[in-house]
Amino acid sequence: xxxxxxxxxxxxxxxxxxxxxxxxxxxxxxxxxxxxxxxxxxxxxxxxxxxxxxxxxxxxxxxxxxxxxxxxxxxxxxxxxxxxxxxxxxxxxxxxxxx
Amino acid sequence: xxxxxxxxxxxxxxxxxxxxxxxxxxxxxxxxxxxxxxxxxxxxxxxxxxxxxxxxxxxxxxxxxxxxxxxxxxxxxxxxxxxxxxxxxxxxxxxxxxxxxxxxxxxxxxxxxxxxxxxxxxxxxxxxxxxxxxxxxxxxxxxxxxxxxxxxxxxxxxxxxxxxxxxxxxxxxxxxxxxxxxxxxxxxxxxxxxxxxxxxxxxxxxxxxxxxxxxxxxxxxxxxxxxxxxxxxxxxxxxxx
Numbered sequence: 001x002x003x004x005x006x007x008x009x010x011x012x013x014x015x016x017x018x019x020x021x022x023x024x025x026x027x028x029x030x031x032x033x034x035x036x037x038x039x040x041x042x043x044x045x046x047x048x049x050x051x052x053x054x055x056x057x058x059x060x061x062x063x064x065x066x067x068x069x070x071x072x073x074x075x076x077x078x079x080x081x082x083x084x085x086x087x088x089x090x091x092x093x094x095x096x097x098x099x
Numbered sequence: 100x101x102x103x104x105x106x107x108x109x110x111x112x113x114x115x116x117x118x119x120x121x122x123x124x125x126x127x128x129x130x131x132x133x134x135x136x137x138x139x140x141x142x143x144x145x146x147x148x149x150x151x152x153x154x155x156x157x158x159x160x161x162x163x164x165x166x167x168x169x170x171x172x173x174x175x176x177x178x179x180x181x182x183x184x185x186x187x188x189x190x191x192x193x194x195x196x197x198x199x200x201x202x203x204x205x206x207x208x209x210x211x212x213x214x215x216x217x218x219x220x221x222x223x224x225x226x227x228x229x230x231x232x233x234x235x236x237x238x239x240x241x242x243x244x245x246x247x248x249x250x251x252x253x254x255x256x257x258x259x260x261x262x263x264x265x266x267x268x269x270x271x272x273x274x275x276x277x278x279x280x281x282x283x284x285x286x287x288x289x290x291x292x293x294x295x296x297x298x299x300x301x302x303x304x305x306x307x308x309x310x311x312x313x314x315x316x317x318x319x320x321x322x323x324x325x326x327x328x329x330x331x332x333x334x335x336x337x338x339x340x
Contacts, residue, residue: 001165003134005165010172015203021187022203036323038181043274044284051292052292054261054268058257059260068264080269085263085269088265096257
């Protein structure tokens with residue numbers, strides 16, 4: 001299938017999700033369950049997308065594990081996004097000379 | 100009017116700088132998975148969402164169905180609906196339906212957070228300025244990443260495939276230390292995803308994210324209800340966010 005069809009479908013769905021409530025509704029969601037559900041979704045999504053995909057992200061599981069450990073440790077200590085990401089990438093690159 | 104526009108642009112700069120790096124990682128990932136530079140840039144310009152786009156290129160690379168794409172985008176991005184609802188409470192009277200329809204395109208986690216933190220009502224000019232600047236960062240970063248993915252040596256671009264996931268870890272790990280609910284959402288989401296990847300192998304990657312995220316968020320919403328905005332909700336015991 002043409003990649004641009006996928007992109008158009010993605011863009012359409014994402015736009016409608018953003019546009020409809022913002023344009024049409026004026027009330028607040030009150031259900032504590034639903035509010036909590038929506039609040040947890042980003043974390044659950046990012047976690048499910050990252051693990052285990054991160055271990056295959058460099059084409060070499062050994063270097064990916066090194067990069068993941070470096071990223072996890074730096075993230076744990078609250079380092080900025082870009083520092084965590086670049087350090088993970090650098091660790092994967094350097095360990096590529098060993099593995 | 101003009102003052103609000105420039106204020107919005109100024110407030111959008113930190114977001115744009117953050118986007119520059121995330122979308123650089125996305126650009127690398129997209130061309131690693133077989134998209135062209137143009138396709139990567141068009142996707143960023145029309146979608147403006149990191150998780151949705153990363154999942155999207157995965158589905159495209161795997162030749163997934165459009166149904167899978169629609170459901171994945173819905174689940175990954177449905178939080179923007181809630182942000183739109185919250186933000187709709189803070190709008191200046193200049194916001195007519197046309198402004199709402201245009202500005203809704205720029206509702207992202209970061210733009211929402213910046214706009215929502217403003218004192219008083221927000222004007223369309225402010226939002227246009229902020230969204231414009233943040234979009235430039237997002238699209239330009241994608242272009243840089245996609246071009247770099249084509250011209251840098253493959254050993255380097257392979258290692259850069261981890262960039263975007265490293266950023267995701269940097270987003271989810273720090274709040275997991277502070278909130279038990281978020282920690283559980285992260286752990287359950289990861290466990291479901293691993294289980295599907297290695298045991299329920301017939302489930303494709305897009306559906307895996309949907310199923311994992313819905314199970315995880317539902318369990319956590321039941322066990323650890325959040326009270327992020329207390330004006331209409333009464334506090335509950337057990338909530339820790």
